[in-house]
Every structure is written in C-alpha cells, then in structure tokens.
Amino acid sequence: MNDAEIIERWRANSEPWTRAVREGRIGSRLLATDAAVVEAVLARKPARVLDIGCGEGWLARALAAQGIEVLGVDAVADLVEQARRAGGGRFEVFSHEALAEGVLDERFDVCVCNFSLLGEASVDRLLAKMPDLLTAGGALIVQTLHPPTVDAAQPYRDGWREGSWCGIDADFQAPAPWYFRTVESWVRLFVDSGLRIESLREPMHPRTFVPLSLILVGERT
Amino acid sequence: MNDAEIIERWRANSEPWTRAVREGRIGSRLLATDAAVVEAVLARKPARVLDIGCGEGWLARALAAQGIEVLGVDAVADLVEQARRAGGGRFEVFSHEALAEGVLDERFDVCVCNFSLLGEASVDRLLAKMPDLLTAGGALIVQTLHPPTVDAAQPYRDGWREGSWCGIDADFQAPAPWYFRTVESWVRLFVDSGLRIESLREPMHPRTFVPLSLILVGERT
Numbered sequence: 001m002n003d004a005e006i007i008e009r010w011r012a013n014s015e016p017w018t019r020a021v022r023e024g025r026i027g028s029r030l031l032a033t034d035a036a037v038v039e040a041v042l043a044r045k046p047a048r049v050l051d052i053g054c055g056e057g058w059l060a061r062a063l064a065a066q067g068i069e070v071l072g073v074d075a076v077a078d079l080v081e082q083a084r085r086a087g088g089g090r091f092e093v094f095s096h097e098a099l100a101e102g103v104l105d106e107r108f109d110v111c112v113c114n115f116s117l118l119g120e121a122s123v124d125r126l127l128a129k130m131p132d133l134l135t136a137g138g139a140l141i142v143q144t145l146h147p148p149t150v151d152a153a154q155p156y157r158d159g160w161r162e163g164s165w166c167g168i169d170a171d172f173q174a175p176a177p178w179y180f181r182t183v184e185s186w187v188r189l190f191v192d193s194g195l196r197i198e199s200l201r202e203p204m205h206p207r208t209f210v211p212l213s214l215i216l217v218g219e220r221t
Numbered sequence: 222m223n224d225a226e227i228i229e230r231w232r233a234n235s236e237p238w239t240r241a242v243r244e245g246r247i248g249s250r251l252l253a254t255d256a257a258v259v260e261a262v263l264a265r266k267p268a269r270v271l272d273i274g275c276g277e278g279w280l281a282r283a284l285a286a287q288g289i290e291v292l293g294v295d296a297v298a299d300l301v302e303q304a305r306r307a308g309g310g311r312f313e314v315f316s317h318e319a320l321a322e323g324v325l326d327e328r329f330d331v332c333v334c335n336f337s338l339l340g341e342a343s344v345d346r347l348l349a350k351m352p353d354l355l356t357a358g359g360a361l362i363v364q365t366l367h368p369p370t371v372d373a374a375q376p377y378r379d380g381w382r383e384g385s386w387c388g389i390d391a392d393f394q395a396p397a398p399w400y401f402r403t404v405e406s407w408v409r410l411f412v413d414s415g416l417r418i419e420s421l422r423e424p425m426h427p428r429t430f431v432p433l434s435l436i437l438v439g440e441r442t
Contacts, residue, residue, distance in 0.1 A: 146369070148367070148369035148370055148432060149369055149373070152370070152373060155429070155430035156423070156425060156430045156431060156432050157425070157430050182423055182432075183404065183421060183423060184420075184421055184422050184423045187418065187420060187421040188420060191418070191419065191420065196417055196418075197408065197412070197417075197418040198412065199405075199408060199409060199412065200404060200405055200408040201405050202377070202403055202404060202405045204377060204378070208376070209376035209377045209378050210377060211369060211377050211403075
C-alpha cells in the first residue's frame with residue numbers, strides 16, 4: 001500500500017464512482033458531509049477556491065453555483081474529464097505531487113480537500129506547500145473520515161489501511177488503500193504546515209449523533 | 222445535574238479519591254495520562270504554573286520536583302488540605318468561578334487543568350478569563366476524557382452526563398456529574414477564549430492503542 005497505488009485504484013473506479021456520487025448512493029454524504037463541507041467553504045466568503053481532489057466535480061459545481069470562481073484538480077484524468085463535461089468551473093489534471101512542486105502559480109482564498117487526502121508522503125508535501133497556494137487570511141479546509149469513529153476496532157495510530165466500499169451500492173473494482181491519521185496527527189500536520197486551527201468540526205448523523213466526518217479549517221499564519 | 226452539584230459530590234468523595242490517586246488505583250493514569258500531562262507541561266519550559274483543580278496535589282508535586290513554582294487551587298477545601306499536608310507548592314481554595322472573577326492577580330506561563338474542567342458555565346467563564354491568567358506566550362493545557370471514545374454508545378453531543386467510578390476500586394460515595402463536550406466544542410471553546418491551538422494530543426493505552434484522553438494545548442494570542 002502506497003501513494004501511487006491510490007491513484008491506480010481510483011483510475012479503475014472512476015466510472016462507478018462518478019455514478020455513485022451523481023446518483024446519491026453514499027448515505028453519509030446525503031445525511032451530513034456534503035452540506036457540511038459546502039457550509040465550511042461558504043463561511044469563509046471566498047472569491048476563489050481550489051478544489052483539490054475534485055473527482056467528478058460535484059463540490060466545484062455547488063460552489064460555482066454560489067458565484068465562486070473554482071478550479072478543480074484531480075490526479076485521475078477520467079474524473080477530470082467527467083467534471084469538465086458537467087461544467088461549472090475550470091478543471092485540470094494535477095496530482096498532489098504536482099501541486100507540491102509548484103505547478104500552479106495562483107493563490108486561492110480557500111483550498112478544499114473533500115475526502116481527498118488519502119496518501120502519506122504526497123499529503124505531507126501538499127500541506128507543506130499550502131502557504132504558497134493561499135492568499136493572506138486564506139484557509140485550508142479538509143474533510144476526512146472521523147478518525148476515532150471510522151473503525152474503532154482497529155489500533156488508533158497512523159498507518160496504511162485497506163480501503164472499503166462499505167455502505168455504497170455500486171459495481172466497483174478493488175478499493176484504494178488509504179493512510180489513516182489520528183486527530184492528533186491531523187492537527188500537527190496543519191500546525192507544522194503553518195496553518196492555525198480556526199475550527200474543527202464533527203458533522204454527525206442527524207438522528208444517531210454518530211460523528212460521520214472530521215472537518216479541519218486552518219488559516220494561513 | 223449542574224455546576225454546583227459537581228463540587229458537592231467531590232466534597233463527599235475527597236477522602237477515597239485522595240487514597241485512590243495516592244495508591245495508584247486508576248489504571249489509565251498509570252498507563253498513560255499522568256505522564257502525558259506532565260510531559261505536556263514540561264515541554265513549555267514554564268517557570269510558574271497554575272494547577273487548576275489540583276485535587277490532592279500530585280501534579281503540583283510532580284512539577285515542583287522539576288524546579289517549577291506551582292500554585293495549586295481547588296474548590297474542595299478537604300482536597301486542598303490534603304495537598305498542603307503533602308507539600309510541594311502553594312495551595313489555595315479557589316473555585317473556577319472565583320478565578321473567573323479575578324481573585325488571582327498573578328500570571329502564569331502555564332495553566333493546567335488535569336481532568337478538572339467538569340462543569341458547563343463555570344468552565345466557559347474560566348476559559349474566557351484565561352488570557353488574564355497567562356503570560357505573553359503562555360499556554361493553557363487541558364486534559365480530559367477522550368470524547369469520541371469515553372462512551373461511544375451515547376449520542377455524541379454536548380450535555381450533562383452521570384459520573385462513574387468505573388475502573389477505580391475504592392469506597393466512593395455517589396460520583397459527580399459532568400458536562401460532556403465534543404472535540405469540536407473543546408476546540409471552539411479554546412479559539413473563542415483567545416487561545417490558539419498549538420497541539421492536540423491523544424494519549425493511548427500502550428498495548429491496545431485505545432485513546433485514553435485528549436490533551437489540548439492553547440497559546441495566548
């Protein structure tokens with residue numbers, strides 16, 4: 001399990017994934033996490049947003065519909081192609097590594113990563129680059145699985161985990177692995193990358209009050 | 222269940238609690254949380270520390286043994302009396318409310334609350350006062366039960382909960398209630414009180430990797 005394998009696996013799943021998102025097959029997204037990330041971005045009142053790991057583009061479209069100028073980037077060309085066809089923003093094929101190496105010479109009021117920081121070194125390097133991608137007072141917003149809740153049976157420590165399509169009914173290939181980080185590690189990654197924690201949110205299932213995700217908002221210092 | 226009842230219940234339990242701490246009967250403390258809070262305080266290299274809710278005084282003594290000048294305060298007079306007898310620092314009977322009202326005209330490099338922020342309004346008011354109790358660059362360090370892990374069967378939202386002596390073998394009276402806060406709420410409380418999150422730690426059971434507590438370190442901004 002490594003950073004490169006993540007991209008390979010998502011390439012193989014780009015078509016069923018696009019359908020699953022567009023047909024509303026992911027319960028936690030409908031219940032809480034889609035609205036939560038949109039709300040977190042809009043709360044910053046940004047003029048320009050970079051959607052990193054935009055996938056088929058739903059979030060970019062939702063933000064563009066609010067009058068925001070959005071650039072969506074993803075390492076998987078098929079997903080970017082799907083996003084372009086649906087419109088609503090600029091879309092480019094850029095990996096986390098390419099962003100970390102400075103492929104983009106632009107700054108944004110918000111960089112948002114919605115369940116798209118899945119790797120180890122690629123994510124560390126992307127975060128380290130964040131101050132160069134943000135305007136003064138700009139913010140990074142990351143939504144990720146809620147670390148203590150996602151699988152409480154596993155040891156609570158950073159490390160690679162097997163992926164799963166659990167809870168999504170669609171015709172997938174093998175899922176991508178992902179690098180698990182504790183809440184402690186997420187906060188450290190932000191602080192070490194020059195981002196001050198402005199808020200941390202825990203979107204919940206509206207009836208069971210089980211946390212469905214973690215959203216970190218970090219301001220460029 | 223309210224802030225005042227917390228103090229009443231701890232008054233009734235001051236003697237068995239003192240024995241339980243001094244006889245090392247609280248497994249999670251021995252395994253991880255005692256060392257974690259001491260380490261978090263020492264990492265700030267403070268000259269002067271305020272131990273808020275010091276209880277029978279073990280933490281004040283541990284810090285004083287490192288050459289730090291410590292003032293321990295607690296709302297329960299019997300616990301302060303136990304702390305004075307054991308020595309190792311100054312000890313005073315001050316409630317969170319008294320601190321919030323400005324009873325102390327001193328500043329500290331670290332204010333530490335080790336499992337001692339148990340109330341609702343009393344805690345909100347104490348935190349709001351924190352900038353007046355800290356030196357420039359000073360920090361508040363709070364250790365509390367790990368919110369998502371402490372009782373995953375309960376709805377994950379702020380509110381009063383019944384206390385429990387679970388895991389501590391001693392001759393206690395009825396336990397104190399406490400006001401549960403999510404991680405999101407803890408972070409908001411710090412940020413709203415003018416404290417920048419410097420780190421968030423999740424001390425773990427050294428073998429099972431279950432998080433045993435949450436430590437928040439907030440710097441005065």
